[in-house]
Amino acid sequence: MLTTLRAWLPVAMLAVAAFVYNTSEFLPVGLLPDIAEGLNESTSFTGLVITGYAWVVAIASLPLAIATAKLERRKLLLSLMGIFAVAHLVMPWVTSFMTLLAARVMVALAHAVFWSIMFPLAARMSPKGQTAKGVASVMAGTVLATVFGVPIGTKLGHWFGWQEAFAIVGGAAVISGLLIAMVLPESPSRKAGSLASLPVILKRPALRQLYFIAAVAMLGNFTVYSYVSPIVTEAAGGSLETVVTLLLVFGLSGFIGTIVNTRLLEANTSLAVVLPLSFLTLAFLFFLPTASLPWIHWPLIVLWGASLTGLMMALNNLVLAAGHDAADISSSMLSGIINVGIGGGAFLGSILSSAWSFASLPYAGAILAGGPLLMTLLIWKTTGAAILPYDHEESVRDHGQPLDLESGRAAKTE
Numbered sequence: 001m002l003t004t005l006r007a008w009l010p011v012a013m014l015a016v017a018a019f020v021y022n023t024s025e026f027l028p029v030g031l032l033p034d035i036a037e038g039l040n041e042s043t044s045f046t047g048l049v050i051t052g053y054a055w056v057v058a059i060a061s062l063p064l065a066i067a068t069a070k071l072e073r074r075k076l077l078l079s080l081m082g083i084f085a086v087a088h089l090v091m092p093w094v095t096s097f098m099t100l101l102a103a104r105v106m107v108a109l110a111h112a113v114f115w116s117i118m119f120p121l122a123a124r125m126s127p128k129g130q131t132a133k134g135v136a137s138v139m140a141g142t143v144l145a146t147v148f149g150v151p152i153g154t155k156l157g158h159w160f161g162w163q164e165a166f167a168i169v170g171g172a173a174v175i176s177g178l179l180i181a182m183v184l185p186e187s188p189s190r191k192a193g194s195l196a197s198l199p200v201i202l203k204r205p206a207l208r209q210l211y212f213i214a215a216v217a218m219l220g221n222f223t224v225y226s227y228v229s230p231i232v233t234e235a236a237g238g239s240l241e242t243v244v245t246l247l248l249v250f251g252l253s254g255f256i257g258t259i260v261n262t263r264l265l266e267a268n269t270s271l272a273v274v275l276p277l278s279f280l281t282l283a284f285l286f287f288l289p290t291a292s293l294p295w296i297h298w299p300l301i302v303l304w305g306a307s308l309t310g311l312m313m314a315l316n317n318l319v320l321a322a323g324h325d326a327a328d329i330s331s332s333m334l335s336g337i338i339n340v341g342i343g344g345g346a347f348l349g350s351i352l353s354s355a356w357s358f359a360s361l362p363y364a365g366a367i368l369a370g371g372p373l374l375m376t377l378l379i380w381k382t383t384g385a386a387i388l389p390y391d392h393e394e395s396v397r398d399h400g401q402p403l404d405l406e407s408g409r410a411a412k413t414e
Helices: 002-039 048-067 074-088 097-125 133-160 162-183 198-200 205-225 228-235 240-265 269-285 295-324 322-356 357-385
Strands: none
Touching: 002 048, 002 074, 002 097, 002 133, 002 162, 002 228, 002 269, 048 097, 048 322, 074 097, 074 162, 097 133, 097 295, 133 162, 133 240, 133 295, 133 357, 198 322, 205 228, 205 269, 205 295, 205 322, 205 357, 228 240, 228 357, 240 269, 240 295, 269 295, 269 357, 295 322, 322 357
C-alpha cells in the first residue's frame, strides 16, 4: 500500500500544480464584476482580460513548446511555478487595466509551457500501464480548481478584495513548487517533438478532427462561462451567492465527467466524445428557459460541468494517443487551440453582450457546441467510428477495444 502511494506521489503533486494553475485561469470569471468595479471599467470591457490571457497562451504555446523541447522537465516546471507565483504576488499593486493585463500576460506565458508538458509528464510519472489514470489524476486537479479553488477564491475576493485573492493563489504556487521539488524526479526531455514534427502530426486525420472539436466546443463553452456571473445576475435574476453556488456545483460535477469518461475511453471512444458534446449543447440551450425551474436547471448545471470535464479528458487522452511520438508538441497544439476557443469565447461574449444582452450568450454557446457534435455524428455514421483514423493506415475503432494511450493504437483483446 505504502509503495503504491509513493509511486503515485509525483502525479499527485502535478495534480496540485494543475489545481493552482486552473484556479488562477478561471478566477477572473467569478470576480469579473469586482475587477471591473475596482478598475472603473465596464464588465464587458474587463472581460477582455480573459481574452488577452487566452490568446497569449494560444499564440505562445507552440513556439515555447519547441523552444523548451530539450530542457529537463523538473527544472522547467519549477521555473514555471516561480514565474507564476511572482506574477500573482504583485497583484496588490495592480491599479489599472493595463497593469492587470501585463501581470496576466506573464502568467499566460508560463501557462503556455505548463500545459504543453503537464499531461505528457503525468503519463511518464504514472506507474506502468496506468497512463489514463495518470492523466485523469491531473484532470482531477483541474476539477478541484473549479470545485474549491474558483468558488473559494471568488468568496475571498468578495471578502478581502480581488487583488488579495490573486495574491493568495501566488502563495499557493510557492507551496506547490516546494512540494514538486521534494517528490518529482529528474525528467529528461523524451519524445517531446520538434518543429519537424508539425507536418507529420498535422497530416493525421484524428488530430485535425480533435483540434477542430476543441476549438469550436471551447469557443461555445467560454462564450457562456466567461460571463456566467452577469448571465446569472442580470439575465436570470440570480444573486452573487447563486453564482458561487453554481460554480461549486459546476466544479463538483466535473468528477462525474472524469470518472465516466475514464471508463468510456477504455471501452468506446466514440461515446466518450459524442456524449459530452450532446450534453454540453443541451445544457446551453436550456440554461435560461429553466432558470425558474430549479429541479431542471440544477441538473443541467451538473450536465454542463460533467460534460466539459469529460470532453477535456477525452481530448487530452486521444491527442496523446494520436500524437504519442511527439507528445509535447501535440499537447501544446491542443493547449493553444483550446485557448483560442477560450479567448474567442470571451471576445465573442463581449461583442454579443454589448450588442444585445447577456441573455444571448447561452444560445450562442449551444449553436457553437452543436457544430462539432453534428460533424462527429456524421463521421460516426459514415465511417463506423466518431474519431477519424490516427493516420491513413489505421483507425481507433470501438468494438469494445480499450485504448492503449502509450502506443497510440487500439489495444487488442482476445
